[in-house]
Amino acid sequence: MGRRGFTTRQLHEREAVPAPTARATPIYLTAGFEFDEYDAAASHFGEGHGYAYTRTGNPTIEAVEHRLASLEGGSQALLLSSGQAATSVALLGLLESGQHIVSSTHIYEGTRGLLRDNLVRLGITTTFVDDIDDLDAWEAAIRPNTRALFVESISNATNRLVDIAALAGLAHSHGIPLVVDSTFATPYLVRPIEHGADVVVHSTSKFLSGHGSVIGGAIVDAGTFDAERSGALFPQLVAPGRTGAPSFAERWGGDARIAYLRESVAPRFGTTPSPLNAFLLGQGMETLSLRVQRQSENALAVAQWLESCPQIETVDYVGLPSHPDHALAQRYLPDGYGAVFSFTVRGGAAAARAFVERLEVFTHMTHLGDVRSLVLHPASTSHVFLTEAEQRAVGVEPDTLRFSIGIEDAADLIDDLAAALAFADDAAVAAV
C-alpha cells in the first residue's frame, strides 16, 4: 500500500498476520469479522456459519462459554453483559405477556426488582414463595400460565438452600423448567443441572471472574427441552420461522431454549458482553476451584469463630450445624459451604456501624465473590428499597451485616474481627 495516501494507509496497512497458537485465550476485540470469501456472507446469514458481528458471536466469548458449560455440566452456555442481563434474557426467552413465574422470596434484590417492577410492565407476573422448603406451597402457586420456577442455590441474606431435585421434579411434572441463580455457589460447589435443574444463571461479576474487575453474566442450559412434552407451552420454540424455516426445536432438539436465547433474545435485546470482559472471566475461571475452596474454608473458620463470640447475636452460615438448612447443605454442598453470609452484632445499628468502621482487612463495599474480604450493611444499602417488614421477611434486620470472605490468611481476618468487635463493644457501652 506504499503509494496510497497517508490516511488510507493509516487504516488499511497491516502485516499478513500469522495465526500462531496462543496458549491463553486470544482476545478478539473486534466489532466484526471479515468474510473470507464472497459466499461466506450469505452462508453466515443463512445457516449461521462462521463469525460476522460480535453481538451475534465472537471466538473469545465462545471459548469461555464452552468452559463454563463444561464446568456447570450443561449442554451450552451463553455469556451476557451482566448477571441482571442473564436473568432478564433467560426469563424473556421463556415467558411472554400474560404468563407467570413462581419465585423464591429469598433472591437477589436486583432480581426481585426485575420481577416486581419491570417484568410486570410487560404483563409477566410473579408469585413469591416464602417457605421455600414447603413443596406444597410451590405446587399451590403454580397456575396454568406458569412457565418457570425460579430459585437461588444459596440465597442472600440468610443462606437459605432449596431441595433442587425435589423442585425440579415439581417443575417437570408441570412441563416447565426450573431456573436456578447459582451465583453464590458457583459450579465448584453445586451443579444444579446434575440435580435436575434446566437453566442456571450466574452473575459472573462475582466468584466466577473472582477479582472484582468485571461485570458479566451467563446462562447455562441443560439441553433438556422436550418438544413432545412441553412444545404446547413454549410455542416460540416449536413454531416454524417467519419464512417457513424449521423451528428451534427441529434445529436444536434439547438445546432449543438456549439456541432461541442466543439467536433471538440476547442479540435483539443487545446484552452482549465485551470480548475483553469475557477474557477476564475466562482468566478468573482458571482458578475458580482454588479460590472457592479457600474462601469456603476461611468462611467456615470465621463463622465458627463469630458464633463463639459473646458480642455476636446470630450467624446465618449454612456451614454451621446451627443453620436450619445445614442438612440440605451436607447433601448439596459436599465441597464447601460458600463464602457469603450474614450475622448480627449485639448493640444494634450503632455497634454494627462502629464494627464496620473499625475493620481494616475487610473492605466496606457492595460486591461479593471477590478474592478480598468484603463487608456490607444490607438494611441501608442492597435492601434499602424494601419496607422494614419486607427486610425482616428475608432476614435483614437493622443490625445485620454481610460478609463475603476472601482468600486472605484466616488468622488475619479473625484478628481484624476481634479488634473491631472490641471497638464496637466499647461504642455500644458508650452509647448506653
Ligand SMILES: *Cc1c(COP(=O)(O)O)cnc(C)c1O
Ligand atoms: C450480583 C448478583 C446478580 C446480578 O448480577 P450483576 O452482574 O451485578 O448484574 C444476580 N444474582 C445474584 C445472586 C447476585 O449476587
